[in-house]
Amino acid sequence: MESFRKVIKGWLGKVLLILFLTPLALVGIEGYFGGGNKADVAKTVNGQDISKKDLENLTKTYKDQYLSLAKGDETLLNQSYIEENALNTLIARSLLLQQAEKLGISLSDAQIEKMLAQQPSFQENGKFSETLYSNYLRSVGMTSQALIASLRQDHALKMLTSSVTDTALVSKFDLHQIAVLQTEQRTIHLASIKLDDYKKNINVTNQEIADYYNKHKNKFKQVASVDVDYIVVSPAQVSSAPAAVTEAELQQAYNAFVETQKKDAKRLVKHILITADGRSDAEAQKIANDVYAKIQAGTHFSEAAKQYSDDTSSKNNGGVVDAYQPGIFSKDFDQAVESLKNGQVSKPVKTQYGYHIIEVETAQVKLPSLEAEKARLTAEIQKSKSANAYTDTINRLNEMVVSTDALDSVAQELKGLRVESLNGVTLSTQHPLLSDPNVKAKLFNDDVKNGDRNASSNIQLANGDTIWVKVRNYHAAGVKPLATATAQVRAKLIEDKAFNAAQAKIQAVLNDFKTQPADQVVAKSGLKFESAGTFTRSQGLKREIERAAFSLTAPKAGMWSVATAKLPDELVVVGVSDINSKAADALNPEQLQELGNLYQRFRGQQELDDYTQYLKSHAKIK
Known part of the structure; x- marks a missing residue:
């Protein structure tokens, strides 16, 4: 079973994972909708309005989900894509709800009330609790009638969508083919030809560079980036001896503690x-x-x-x-x-x-005495004083940076610090300091894009340190100009020409593999083949080598099927000596059932998407 789980983690598993990680399903989202103003309409679907409020709510939900994946870094989000995704979900939901109504798919009030009564969150001692139910309605600001109407729509969606997704047909032949593709084992042999020697005598003209650039401009897109100077100060660099604590300060802290304890009772x-x-x-x-x-x-x-x-x-x-x-x-x-x-x-x-x-x-609160809390309160007061001293220092340094527009003023004040520089920083750059969302918001804000090159005010980092940044250059997103891309184009053309030259030199050997036993061809070819082992798909081979190996037809006995793969500075000859397609026959019924369920859900989701697109093509959306 474990080996089968590894198989499922292969290419089909990845496709299914992407499919099933849709940010929010079409069903179960009724609670995100508040019903917008009639005049505040984002889209109209067959005369039914989608309010801007509903769109904002769902967009926020999507955004929060993406933020959790991006670890809270909002600069990594594509806001327009998120809103478009939310709008498409709402349109699809409206279409499916309308279709469910046409088909008479619905639950009665009695059925919904029975479902509510069986909800564990509304039960106390195994019985329905009117109090818990009433408290829930108050907390969400809904009446019982509104909740029932909401659940009716929600379940109508579930019944309609499940009638499509749960009935997708998967034939035994389809299942067998999927199993074969997932478990097929190929014995692979590799020979490497370095391209360095082929590159030595290759020349590329300026006209060739210009022609390639003009034909493939999309390959030379660049994301926005900045060249930046920065300096960082940590609390440890401005720390001093623990501050003295007076009796009056202790008494004040203890009084605040007592008030908090009473308030939290x-x-x-x-x-x-x-x-x-x-x-x-x-x-x-x-x-x-x-x-x-x-x-x-x-x-x-x-x-x-x-x-x-x-x-x-x-x-x-x-x-x-x-x-x-x-x-x-x-x-x-x-x-x-x-x-x-x-x-x-x-x-x-x-x-x-x-x-x-x-x-x-x-409730009555039993409070500890001042003497019992003295050590803890003293430590807290000293910590607070240190934090205040650090804040005062940062504020003073910040005034210097802003007034002089120079980061080195911080280095002159605090020994051991220096201004650091980094070029080509993008929104996706992984850096222990510059990847902080607050820092990136400063590096890539509209002022910087419009030419602001002033030093920033102080920015608090998540670890408690403070940073100042100063953008030297801003490089806008778009296609690199030819002058900037020339070196990249030249390297690409030299690489391609070297690969073609190497391919041409060994073409006769590749042709021999088609008609002669593999051991004879290997012996006279001069190529040094190494046995890479036996692999299934998505088992650790480089993508180019895997693509070549699994595109080849089954070889005849004693022969190899061969192809070439292009890697940086290298041409790799890929030989397949054996293909074992019988591993699928060893899958037990439980494994086949698991694979069948995955593929059935995949097919079901495809059919639901097709059904929704069909409804959309016949709808009036404006």
């Missing part, structure tokens, strides 16, 4: 909710004020909650909001919770749900 949030259901807003407000007055007059909060609260999930539990989290109700509700002291009751607070009277109970 677990609090029990209770509320009495008076809604406007069946009554006017003014009537609801009056009832809330009356209830608040009764509590102030001596009525216990839990009794008032049981008698007056419209929140059925909490009224019989003293008004306790189970699993309270900020954002469940509103910002005003959360601010009231933060402002209340232990046992204090708020005046009525209005939210979208009605009027809330809130009470907070804070």
Whole structure:
């Protein structure tokens, strides 16, 4: 089974991996859509609007996913591609939803309600919890009806897409062919011919260089790059002896610590909710004020909650909001919770749900003494003072750099530092300092592109160091001019001519392999062949050699099939002495099933893409 997993990691596995790593599927994304304004439309699909808000939400989701792959480096992202990808996803989603509606693919309210009731996140002690469900709806700002409508669309998409992807046909012949391609073993022999001797007598004219350049300009594209000077300062280079800590500073730090401990203590949030259901807003407000007055007059909060609260999930539990989290109700509700002291009751607070009277109970906190915290607080204060001293030094150095437009002013102030330089830095350059996203944002901003060559202000690096940069030259993206590309073109033409000359010299040997036994041809050819071993596809051969080896037909007994591969400064003769296609027959049913599932999903996704493109070709999109 392990050997088969290695096979799956080959070329087919890579294709499937790329296919299945689509940033976001067409289904399961209902939560990203908020329903935009009718006038705020990005695209219209058969009369159905795609709002700009929905496009922004999905683009942000894609961007966040790509950022995680780019380790947070936004400079590596292609923003226009991400937005185009998001828009195409929304168009495809709209088309498939419209088609599902035409075909009558849908779930009933009862079916969806049953699914919700079975969700573990909405269950408590194995039963559906109205409280957990209500809290979820509040947290996402949706009504139950809106959630059901959203899930109906989501499942309609899933049912339609799965009806295509899950029914793609894979014949036994197709499966066998895939298995053969994946497991086929080829015995390979290699002979190397160095091109250096062939290059010595080759001349390339300026006209040849110009002709090749004009015909192949796309080969000479360059990404934007900069030549940059920089200087770095670390905290260790400006450190001093630990600062003294006064008793007053210790007392102040301890007081702040006590306040934080009290603030972070677990609090029990209770509320009495008076809604406007069946009554006017003014009537609801009056009832809330009356209830608040009764509590102030001596009525216990839990009794008032049981008698007056419209929140059925909490009224019989003293008004306790189970699993309270900020954002469940509103910002005003959360601010009231933060402002209340232990046992204090708020005046009525209005939210979208009605009027809330809130009470907070804070657990008692056992606080350590100042003496117990003295060592830790002293270390924290000293660390803070060192950080402040470093900041003051950086600010002073920064004023010098900005006013003089010179990085060497930093080196003159701090011994042991010097200005460093690096040419040809691009957005994808891997450098311990210049690859920092904040640095690249400075190196490649619009000001630099428009000619700004001033020294930057200080830039904080992720490791705590500080850097200043100064761009000397900016090289715009595009096609290299002929003058810049001449050396590259000349080297390319010399390489090609040398390869062709070497190929021509051994052509007779290559022809002999077609008609004569391999050992005879090798003996008289003068070429030194080495046995490279037996390989399957994607097993470590250089790409050019693998392509040549696996493009050859099966040799006859005692003979080799041969081809040539072009490597830098080298022509490689690739010989295949044996092809074993029987390894596929050794795959057990489990391995064949795994391969069949992969190929079936691949085919299914292809058919879904074709189906979506068909719908798109018959749609009115504007």
